[in-house]
Amino acid sequence: MLIGVLAVQGDVSEHVDALKRVCDRVEVVLVRKRGIIPECDGIVIPGGESTTFCRLLEKESIWDEIVEAVKRGVPVLATCAGLILLSKEVIDSAPGQRTLGVLNVKVRRNAFGRQRESFEAMVNVKDIGEYRGVFIRAPVVEEVENGVDVISKLGDKIVGVRQNNIIGFAFHPELTDDTRIHSLFLDLVRAVEGRMMGSSSPQISNSPSS
Amino acid sequence: MKLEELRYGTELIKRGFAKMQKGGVIMDVTNPEQAEIAESAGAVAVMALHAVPADIRAAGGVARMADPQTILEIMDAVSIPVMAKVRIGHFVEAEILEALGVDMIDESEVLTPADEQFHIDKKRFKVPFVCGARDLGEALRRIDEGAAMIRTKGEAGTGDVKEAVRHMRLIQSAIRELKGKTEEELKLVARKIEAPFELVKETSELGRLPVVNFAAGGIATPADAALMMRLGADGVFVGSGIFKSEQPEKMASAIVEAVNNYENPEALAEISKGLGSPMKGIDARTLSEEEALQSRGW
Numbered sequence: 001m002l003i004g005v006l007a008v009q010g011d012v013s014e015h016v017d018a019l020k021r022v023c024d025r026v027e028v029v030l031v032r033k034r035g036i037i038p039e040c041d042g043i044v045i046p047g048g049e050s051t052t053f054c055r056l057l058e059k060e061s062i063w064d065e066i067v068e069a070v071k072r073g074v075p076v077l078a079t080c081a082g083l084i085l086l087s088k089e090v091i092d093s094a095p096g097q098r099t100l101g102v103l104n105v106k107v108r109r110n111a112f113g114r115q116r117e118s119f120e121a122m123v124n125v126k127d128i129g130e131y132r133g134v135f136i137r138a139p140v141v142e143e144v145e146n147g148v149d150v151i152s153k154l155g156d157k158i159v160g161v162r163q164n165n166i167i168g169f170a171f172h173p174e175l176t177d178d179t180r181i182h183s184l185f186l187d188l189v190r191a192v193e194g195r196m197m198g199s200s201s202p203q204i205s206n207s208p209s210s
Numbered sequence: 211m212k213l214e215e216l217r218y219g220t221e222l223i224k225r226g227f228a229k230m231q232k233g234g235v236i237m238d239v240t241n242p243e244q245a246e247i248a249e250s251a252g253a254v255a256v257m258a259l260h261a262v263p264a265d266i267r268a269a270g271g272v273a274r275m276a277d278p279q280t281i282l283e284i285m286d287a288v289s290i291p292v293m294a295k296v297r298i299g300h301f302v303e304a305e306i307l308e309a310l311g312v313d314m315i316d317e318s319e320v321l322t323p324a325d326e327q328f329h330i331d332k333k334r335f336k337v338p339f340v341c342g343a344r345d346l347g348e349a350l351r352r353i354d355e356g357a358a359m360i361r362t363k364g365e366a367g368t369g370d371v372k373e374a375v376r377h378m379r380l381i382q383s384a385i386r387e388l389k390g391k392t393e394e395e396l397k398l399v400a401r402k403i404e405a406p407f408e409l410v411k412e413t414s415e416l417g418r419l420p421v422v423n424f425a426a427g428g429i430a431t432p433a434d435a436a437l438m439m440r441l442g443a444d445g446v447f448v449g450s451g452i453f454k455s456e457q458p459e460k461m462a463s464a465i466v467e468a469v470n471n472y473e474n475p476e477a478l479a480e481i482s483k484g485l486g487s488p489m490k491g492i493d494a495r496t497l498s499e500e501e502a503l504q505s506r507g508w
Contacts, residue, residue, distance in 0.1 A: 008233070011230055012233065013232075081230070114313055115314065
C-alpha cells in the first residue's frame with residue numbers, strides 16, 4: 001500500500017506521522033513532481049495555503065494526475081487547504097485561483113475569519129463520534145450537491161464531507177494525536193485495493209466502483 | 211472540552227498556524243500592490259512593513275511598527291495571511307497588531323528594540339509570534355516565552371546569506387549534539403545555553419525544535435532559498451531580496467519555485483535563469499558591531 005502525500009507546501013510531515021502512527025508498515029511517498037501520483041493507492045492533500053498549492057501544482061503539472069486518480073476511485077483524504085483545492089467552487093478565492101473541481105461542493109475560504117478567530121472545538125464525525133477539531137483560518141462547506149455526504153458538522157456549519165472515495169475536512173486531524181480519521185482513510189484504501197485485487201479482470205476500471 | 215465550545219489562541223492553534231506555512235515563502239511588502247505581487251507569485255504569507263530592511267538600514271534612526279493604515283490596506287488587498295513586525299519588548303505595539311487582526315507578529319531585531327531586558331510575554335496573546343534566533347539557546351528562550359515559530363536572524367537587509375547559514379548551522383548542530391545524552395547531561399546543556407531544561411529535553415527527543423524553524427536575513431536569490439532549505443529550514447522569509455531586485459515579479463515566483471524544488475539542481479538551474487539583477491547587497495562582514503541587527507535581542 002503506497003500513500004502519496006502532496007508535498008508542494010503545508011503540514012506534510014504531520015500527515016506522514018499520523019499515517020505511520022496508524023500503521024508503521026504503510027509506505028508513504030512525498031509528491032512534489034509529476035509521475036508519482038499514478039503509482040499511489042491513496043492520496044493525502046495536507047493543510048497549507050491553497051493559493052500556493054494552486055500556483056505550484058500548475059507549474060509542476062501534477063494537476064491532471066490527481067484529477068485522473070480521483071476518477072479511477074483512488075481514495076483521497078484532504079484537510080483544510082486540501083479541501084479547498086478539491087472543491088468545485090470557492091467563494092472568496094484569490095484572483096486567478098483555480099481548483100481541481102472534483103468534489104461537488106461550494107466552500108468559503110477563511111470562513112471564520114483571520115488567525116485571531118482560529119479555534120479548537122469538539123465536532124461530531126460520522127462513524128467516529130466526538131473528535132477534537134483544530135480549525136486554522138478554516139474554510140466551511142456552504143453547499144453540497146447530490147452524491148456528497150455531510151459527515152461532520154460544527155453547529156449548523158458543514159466541516160466534513162465524503163463523496164465516493166474522497167474524504168474532506170475543514171479542520172486538521174493531523175495536528176492532534178487522535179489518529180481515528182487517518183485510520184478510517186487507510187481502511188478505505190485497503191477496501192478499494194481489495195476490490196481491485198479481487199476483480200478477475202486484468203483491466204483497471206475507469207470509473208469509481210462505489 | 212464541551213461540544214461546540216470554541217477555544218481560541220491555544221498553543222495548538224498558534225503552533226498549528228506556523229505549521230501551515232511550512233515549505234513556503236513569506237515576503238516583505240510595503241504596500242498593497244507589492245502584496246498582490248507576492249500573493250500571485252505563490253507566497254504563503256506577507257510581512258507588512260513601512261520599508262524593507264535594506265531601506266530601514268539605509269535610513270537609520272529609530273525603526274518602529276508600521277502605520278496601522280498601511281497594514282490594513284495590505285490585509286484588504288490579499289487573502290493570504292498578513293504578518294507585521296513589532297520592536298523587541300514592545301508589547302503595546304503587539305497589542306495594537308492583535309487588535310488589527312494581523313495573523314502573526316514578528317518580534318523583530320530589524321526594528322529598534324524597545325526593551326533592553328525583556329522580550330514580549332507572548333503566551334498571553336491569542337495571535338502567534340515568530341522570533342529571530344542565532345543559536346539553540348536563544349531559540350528555546352523565545353519558545354519558552356511563547357513563540358510559535360523561530361527564524362534565523364541572519365543579517366537582514368544585506369542580501370548576504372552567510373549569517374543565516376551560520377545561525378541555521380549552529381542551531382542544527384546543537385540539536386544533533388543533544389542526541390543520546392542522559393538527563394543529567396541535558397541539564398548541564400540547559401544551564402550552559404541558558405534555556406529551560408524541559409525544552410532542551412523535548413528538543414532532544416524530537417531531534418528538532420518543538421516549533422517550525424524558518425530561515426531569514428539575507429536571502430536574495432532562488433539558490434539562497436534552496437540552500438537554507440537544504441540546511442534544514444522549514445521555509446524562508448525574503449525581506450529586501452524581492453522588491454530590491456530588478457524584476458520583483460520574476461524573483462518572487464522563482465524563489466517560491468526554488469523552495470519547492472530545493473533538492474533538484476536541474477530545476478533550480480531552470481528557475482534561476484534570466485531573473486535580472488538580484489539586490490545589490492552588502493557583505494555582512496563589513497558591518498560594524500553597531501550596524502549589525504542580529505546582536506539586538508539575546
